[in-house]
Amino acid sequence: MTDTRTAAEHAGRWKAGRGQAPHYASGHEQWWTCLACPLDGCEWHHDDRHDAPAAPAVLEALVREHVTSHPLGDVLASLTAARDATAAVNAANDRAWDVVRLRRRQAAERGEHPHSDEVAQQLSAALVGHEDHEAVRALLGDSVHG
Structure with missing residues (x-):
């Protein structure tokens, strides 16, 4: 293909x-x-x-x-828009991972296991598409529809 x-x-x-x-x-x-x-x-x-x-x-x-x-200009404009959108998504993803790393570091500084922070765990699960995030989606779905 x-x-x-x-x-x-x-x-x-x-x-x-x-x-x-x-x-x-x-x-x-x-x-x-x-x-x-x-x-x-x-x-x-x-x-x-x-x-x-x-x-x-x-x-x-x-x-x-x-x-x-x-027209070639339309094709190039579409490709540029797609590139810019992809760059924006990547930048947002990087910012979200910064929050995960910060929360893990803060947990370690409190003497806790770095992966014990619930917010970092939920955000990390959402970012990687882990099945643990489905529980969050279910809660959100219940609150939106309930």
Whole structure:
């Protein structure tokens, strides 16, 4: 699978999760893979059926043909926005880990085990996607819906 096709598949899933790509939903993944234009605001997509998949080279050509229909400036602006968003997420992640490290150091300075701080444990679990964080999500879900 090529980078262009991978980007189109990722865009299809991302847009579907936000209701942008017409008629595509995650439940349909068992019947087709939706390739979508990775540019924000573009609703072009192509459904590749699982029972009769197109050759990878055909899909690559299809996606490339569509992407080249956009002005180069739009493609570059979309890539720049994606890079900036990724950098912002990485920076926020780094700041959250700083809090975890600070709380662990403070626990050690109090003579406690560095991993005994409950806030640091919860934040760490959230950052790594550990199953322990699901208990926090359940509590939040109860308070939001209760």
